[in-house]
Amino acid sequence: GADSEILYTGLRITEDACEAYASVSPTDIRQSCLTPPPGSEIISSFYGNMADAAKTAQQPQPVGRGEKAGAEFGYVGVDSVLEQMRRKAMKQGFELNIMAVGQSGLGKSTLINTLFKSKVSRRSVKPDDEERIPKTIEIKSISHDIEEKGVRMKLTVIDTPGFGDQINNENCWQPIMKFINEQYEQYLQEEININRKKRIPDTRVHCCIYFIPPTGHCLRPIDIEFMRHLSKVVNIVPIIAKADTLTLEERDFFRQKIKEDLRANEIEVYPQKEFDEDAEDRVINDNIREKIPFAVVGSDQEYQVNGKRLLGRRTRWGTVEVENTAHCEFAYLRDLLIRTHMQNLKDITSSIHYEVYRVRRLNEDSTQTHDEEDGHPAVQANGIPAHDVLSHEM
Amino acid sequence: GADSEILYTGLRITEDACEAYASVSPTDIRQSCLTPPPGSEIISSFYGNMADAAKTAQQPQPVGRGEKAGAEFGYVGVDSVLEQMRRKAMKQGFELNIMAVGQSGLGKSTLINTLFKSKVSRRSVKPDDEERIPKTIEIKSISHDIEEKGVRMKLTVIDTPGFGDQINNENCWQPIMKFINEQYEQYLQEEININRKKRIPDTRVHCCIYFIPPTGHCLRPIDIEFMRHLSKVVNIVPIIAKADTLTLEERDFFRQKIKEDLRANEIEVYPQKEFDEDAEDRVINDNIREKIPFAVVGSDQEYQVNGKRLLGRRTRWGTVEVENTAHCEFAYLRDLLIRTHMQNLKDITSSIHYEVYRVRRLNEDSTQTHDEEDGHPAVQANGIPAHDVLSHEM
Numbered sequence: 001g002a003d004s005e006i007l008y009t010g011l012r013i014t015e016d017a018c019e020a021y022a023s024v025s026p027t028d029i030r031q032s033c034l035t036p037p038p039g040s041e042i043i044s045s046f047y048g049n050m051a052d053a054a055k056t057a058q059q060p061q062p063v064g065r066g067e068k069a070g071a072e073f074g075y076v077g078v079d080s081v082l083e084q085m086r087r088k089a090m091k092q093g094f095e096l097n098i099m100a101v102g103q104s105g106l107g108k109s110t111l112i113n114t115l116f117k118s119k120v121s122r123r124s125v126k127p128d129d130e131e132r133i134p135k136t137i138e139i140k141s142i143s144h145d146i147e148e149k150g151v152r153m154k155l156t157v158i159d160t161p162g163f164g165d166q167i168n169n170e171n172c173w174q175p176i177m178k179f180i181n182e183q184y185e186q187y188l189q190e191e192i193n194i195n196r197k198k199r200i201p202d203t204r205v206h207c208c209i210y211f212i213p214p215t216g217h218c219l220r221p222i223d224i225e226f227m228r229h230l231s232k233v234v235n236i237v238p239i240i241a242k243a244d245t246l247t248l249e250e251r252d253f254f255r256q257k258i259k260e261d262l263r264a265n266e267i268e269v270y271p272q273k274e275f276d277e278d279a280e281d282r283v284i285n286d287n288i289r290e291k292i293p294f295a296v297v298g299s300d301q302e303y304q305v306n307g308k309r310l311l312g313r314r315t316r317w318g319t320v321e322v323e324n325t326a327h328c329e330f331a332y333l334r335d336l337l338i339r340t341h342m343q344n345l346k347d348i349t350s351s352i353h354y355e356v357y358r359v360r361r362l363n364e365d366s367t368q369t370h371d372e373e374d375g376h377p378a379v380q381a382n383g384i385p386a387h388d389v390l391s392h393e394m
Numbered sequence: 395g396a397d398s399e400i401l402y403t404g405l406r407i408t409e410d411a412c413e414a415y416a417s418v419s420p421t422d423i424r425q426s427c428l429t430p431p432p433g434s435e436i437i438s439s440f441y442g443n444m445a446d447a448a449k450t451a452q453q454p455q456p457v458g459r460g461e462k463a464g465a466e467f468g469y470v471g472v473d474s475v476l477e478q479m480r481r482k483a484m485k486q487g488f489e490l491n492i493m494a495v496g497q498s499g500l501g502k503s504t505l506i507n508t509l510f511k512s513k514v515s516r517r518s519v520k521p522d523d524e525e526r527i528p529k530t531i532e533i534k535s536i537s538h539d540i541e542e543k544g545v546r547m548k549l550t551v552i553d554t555p556g557f558g559d560q561i562n563n564e565n566c567w568q569p570i571m572k573f574i575n576e577q578y579e580q581y582l583q584e585e586i587n588i589n590r591k592k593r594i595p596d597t598r599v600h601c602c603i604y605f606i607p608p609t610g611h612c613l614r615p616i617d618i619e620f621m622r623h624l625s626k627v628v629n630i631v632p633i634i635a636k637a638d639t640l641t642l643e644e645r646d647f648f649r650q651k652i653k654e655d656l657r658a659n660e661i662e663v664y665p666q667k668e669f670d671e672d673a674e675d676r677v678i679n680d681n682i683r684e685k686i687p688f689a690v691v692g693s694d695q696e697y698q699v700n701g702k703r704l705l706g707r708r709t710r711w712g713t714v715e716v717e718n719t720a721h722c723e724f725a726y727l728r729d730l731l732i733r734t735h736m737q738n739l740k741d742i743t744s745s746i747h748y749e750v751y752r753v754r755r756l757n758e759d760s761t762q763t764h765d766e767e768d769g770h771p772a773v774q775a776n777g778i779p780a781h782d783v784l785s786h787e788m
Contacts, residue, residue: 073696073703076511077733079543081488084737089672094475117470192586194756198745254518277485286437302467309467339471343478351592366429 093152102211103164106241111298134162137175172228184357211241219261235270243295251295294329487546496605499559500635505692528556531569567620579753600739613655622629629664639691645689688723
């Protein structure tokens with residue numbers, strides 16, 4: 001029979017997931033699979049014959065006319081979707097938005113430049129300028145298109161000069177919270193717009209590196225206040241800045257103290273335990289959580305040590321190699337932010353922090369418009385009323 | 395100077411894309427880059443020194459303690475986001491929803507099973523059953539979890555038995571249009587829900603394979619009517635079914651005739667010209683558009699030809715090898731649907747067809763609710779009133 005029903009799969013098919021929504025039941029399928037078609041000319045079948053199939057596939061095969069070399073019997077090509085996805089991502093490029101927060105003099109720009117091995121962040125106070133610290137917090141974004149091994153990325157570095165530099169630093173986390181929420185608001189407005197862009201520009205802050213001064217004691221009230229508020233809306237990666245001023249023992253002591261302070265104040269920094277996706281994730285992230293906050297040293301200066309080029313800080317008593325994990329934990333920070341968790345930082349921003357903002361905003365809207373007589377539907381373009389984004393703190 | 399400002403990039407940085415939003419101007423940055431820090435101990439710098447850097451990077455380097463082997467000076471790791479994306483996709487798996495439309499007896503189930511080399515579609519009329527063709531169009535979905543080389547995919551095959559099988563086939567495209575729109579509606583409702591799922595289940599039809607009977611003449615009115623209506627809401631891939639009944643000359647003639655009919659009726663089948671993204675896309679897709687509709691033969695029966703296992707149809711005068719492009723164009727269809735354009739089929743569904751539906755629905759809503767006294771905002775959960783999805787034809 002031409003249409004006789006035989007399962008001759010080269011794929012793994014999970015049978016229990018085989019759902020039928022209409023009159024077809026899984027039992028039906030299994031039955032028809034097991035019934036050999038009477039009088040058919042079929043020589044062999046993949047069904048129940050996987051070992052044979054594997055054997056045949058491994059033998060060198062003559063390549064027939066009009067057939068591609070290496071075509072395996074039973075191969076479908078489902079896995080090629082990965083290559084299609086990769087090509088699309090290469091074409092589109094990536095976006096990453098990193099914010100650096102910490103008082104002046106902690107080497108924020110230098111560290112960001114060390115991370116990306118290029119001048120992507122600019123010191124706001126130039127050494128040869130008259131020292132001028134802004135009276136209020138300014139928020140500055142600089143974007144660069146960077147490319148490595150054919151992968152393009154729009155990197156935006158958000159600097160917050162003035163944070164923690166005043167005599168009275170009360171509520172200095174607020175302008176930063178406001179900025180972060182404004183990016184969520186922009187994204188939301190674009191997302192609910194009737195005629196929306198094919199790809200919504202993503203200005204949401206994917207990661208906030210918080211620079212802790214290397215006091216060696218414990219977190220200061222301003223550190224706690226900032227992280228307590230901001231960890232609810234953004235991925236916070238705290239680091240011990242300029243760690244070359246601390247001995248290894250001092251670093252360990254300081255790290256343990258900071259961990260205690262974070263716990264005591266119920267501050268959840270990135271990677272947050274509750275967002276681990278599976279056991280594998282948990283093992284990897286537990287290891288990172290153990291080492292956090294990383295004690296780092298940044299440098300944009302290159303030295304030659306034993307004939308090797310490296311970034312470091314040379315002193316009379318030796319050279320700190322910033323990418324050497326025996327000297328400091330910069331390499332761990334770089335791996336986390338770029339080489340292993342970049343995608344996850346963006347995913348958590350989008351699926352957790354942004355969603356929390358969105359739920360709050362839409363609930364707020366539906367409450368407000370209920371009371372109004374002429375309530376325009378909020379999905380309409382620009383239909384959401386102006387509001388104070390600061391109120392979106394958790 | 396510890397923080398002296400030098401660009402020492404190993405990446406390619408596009409300078410003209412370097413934007414500054416606040417007080418920093420690009421000129422500022424370039425200037426500070428070009429100013430060498432006075433009295434610094436820096437031996438060499440990446441900036442303006444790329445040729446040297448490349449040379450050094452290629453030489454074998456001694457690997458220092460605490461440094462990873464193969465770590466290149468100047469390497470950041472931006473490209474590793476691809477691997478992160480791949481890992482995430484492997485974990486999550488993919489979804490693909492394929493619909494088969496065509497009158498009974500054209501081998502729809504066999505072809506779908508040939509595509510996935512497994513029993514993913516079930517004949518609705520069993521040969522040994524009493525022949526019974528449904529009086530109305532039924533729409534049946536069967537889902538399978540399939541896996542190949544570690545890539546998991548939830549494949550849903552949507553069958554439409556009864557289409558074109560009645561005495562009077564007027565408007566028999568309507569239930570199919572309705573089904574497709576219902577999937578968009580479900581997605582929309584989930585998307586605008588306040589508390590929405592982290593990942594919206596995608597039941598949208600990514601591709602509709604339309605089976606043209608191998609008459610060798612031209613398109614029938616029912617073919618034209620179906621494709622004219624449906625090509626506006628879904629990716630249509632028309633194929634000449636059971637092409638083994640046509641000689642090569644007959645196939646070519648028929649294909650040209652079908653092309654003319656499509657043009658004359660302004661039917662845009664997949665891949666649609668207007669959605670080509672760049673010149674490269676256009677070249678690839680022009681080649682596909684040239685060959686469309688593919689004349690295909692399906693088979694779920696395996697034969698041994700010259701010691702090689704293959705799927706085919708054996709007759710007294712020879713064996714049609716379905717995956718041999720000298721015999722039929724099944725392999726082109728498989729490549730299009732699975733190996734080269736699967737991701738694109740999903741992208742066009744999501745960014746074009748779904749968006750068209752969404753814009754129409756939201757505009758409709760805002761018109762309706764304007765007239766109402768107690769207009770709930772439509773973003774609210776379940777805030778969108780019930781309506782006739784059939785009205786969403788373009």
